[in-house]
Amino acid sequence: MTFPSVAKIELNDGGLEPFGDGSPESFGGRGPESFGDRIALSMRAPNRFRWLLGGDGDQLTITLGGTFSIDEAAALWRRVSEALESRRKPASVRIDLSDVGSMDGACMALLVHLRTEYGKRRVQCEICGGSPELRGLLDLHGRRRLRLRSRRKATDAVEQVGVATIGVFSAVVHVLDFFGELVLAAFTALRVPRSLNLRDVGLTMERAGADAVPIVLLINFLTGFVMAFQSGAQLERFGANIFVADLVGLAMVRELGPLMTAIIVCGRSGAAFAAELGTMKVSEEVDALRTLGILPLRYLVLPRVLGLMLVAPALTLLADAIGIFGGVLVAAVSLDVTPAAFMTELRQVMVPWDVISGLIKSVVFSGTLGIIACQRGLATSGGAEGVGRQTTSAVVISLFSLILLDAFFTVFFGALTS
């Protein structure tokens, strides 16, 4: 059976492919061969390759010809996949490169893959023929595998829980260790003030404090605004408009001002600290500091934590004020509560402890955020991916800790004042 030299036929799978001379000889005298029930075709076109199947008995011969480059790799891969998916399992396979004009590494890699896959199925596969350059390329792509030590992963659920528990305890020990060393560094700084890296304290106060003012103002204004808006609608039903001052004022100074400010600091400064220290860790700058006799906790961590704790009260006061202003605005516009009435009501219900407790929270929140972010940063390993991972971890753990601390303070201050 012969085929026209240039024609198009519809394959069983509905695909259309141009093909060239497909004489019976190309099928080893056995007539059309099936790739899993489809007819094998000879393809010849300018710059295309030939993939001819043949063989005797249980030996399959794949004769390749033409030019193989990355442009032909996709088509070659289809042939390789079809050969591997074929239900026919020969005893041995011979891939003949004698008629190949040139081949690049990508195509050679696919043939090596075919040989390897046949090997896994215990089918002997040999790649033969070809110019010395092709043989050299084959040697290059069929080299000895790197012996990698495989890391044993925990298999069953009990083992996984055990590994995770050990990991948690180990992390807690590291954090406590870190906190302890930081306290020691703080005492050293108190004894020898010159040892404190004041330059970084100032830089941190500028970046975490002054630079954060616009966003702190915006977010807390909106917080007060939304709170007054939402609560005002309900209060108006009971003719209790004036109590919007109590609600917004007390909520801002006791809870939302410190918390929203801490969240902003976490996102801005916490992530920045973790990324900065993590990058220093992976680029060996932290090691270099140690070899110069500088303890990283004293030089890098303490100034950052101190800087955050120093700016926290100021940022929180700004947050409280602008949040209350947002409430005043809504109350004046939609609740018929004048600013003067608002502030009079607020002065009646608010006591200094409300503001002070909020400021204490803000200092503790900021200190905690700083410690967590720096600890995560200094624990970084594994290049850029490690820096990203620890930065994310710093933010997540910080947010979780904020909520935990806020709950603690709510109970603690509640017990204190009751």
Next chain:
Amino acid sequence: MISVRGLSVGHTDRVLLQGADFDVEQGDVFVILGGSGCGKSTLLRHLIGLETPRAGSIHIAGIGAPRLRGTAPEYGVMFQSGALFGSLTVGENVAFALQEWTDLPEPAIDAIVKAKLALVGLEGAEDKLPAEISGGMKKRAAIARAMAFEPNLLFLDEPSAGLDPVSAAQLDDLIMVLNRALGLTVVMVTHELPSILKVGKNCIMLDKETRSIIARGDPRELGRTSDDPRVRQFFAREAA
């Protein structure tokens, strides 16, 4: 200068080197060499004091562990990438240890910094940031920083890695000058054969498979006289 006895080093889950004994004499240029993954840099980190050995002891000038206790630097270290502090200029990097550990006035520190940078061929680069200089210049700046506190001992981690042949040769010449003119003891990790043969006076070769030292001596002799095929293969740059 350095005395190592029964040293075992590695990571949490595997040992890279065990039972290592060697000495580094004063004035030596001591090379730690071996194939990739055999533990050269890990051994160097243990010698510097950045990591704690699993077993054995390391004494430098008679002082054992722990080192790097937050005191004035006793030796200089140049890391593979230079590890210059990115937010400081080259001059500020070199001046760092002097500002931290001495009471020298700023003009005196500036003069020392200029001299150290001139020593490594970087005069005039004081005000450049690390991001503004080439890889070879970063390494030389890192050596200047390591030298600022006048150490007797210098650790170098892959000083020629990533450098073009001319820059690598210049760095080798610098190491030889520091050793001969200043009597500096140098311990370096490298697998660059030209550097090993040019500057090395003594060496140990580590082996990944046996996790031990498989050769020691003058690197210029080892390649010719060693009976160990792994050593001859390394020096002949032959594939296994």
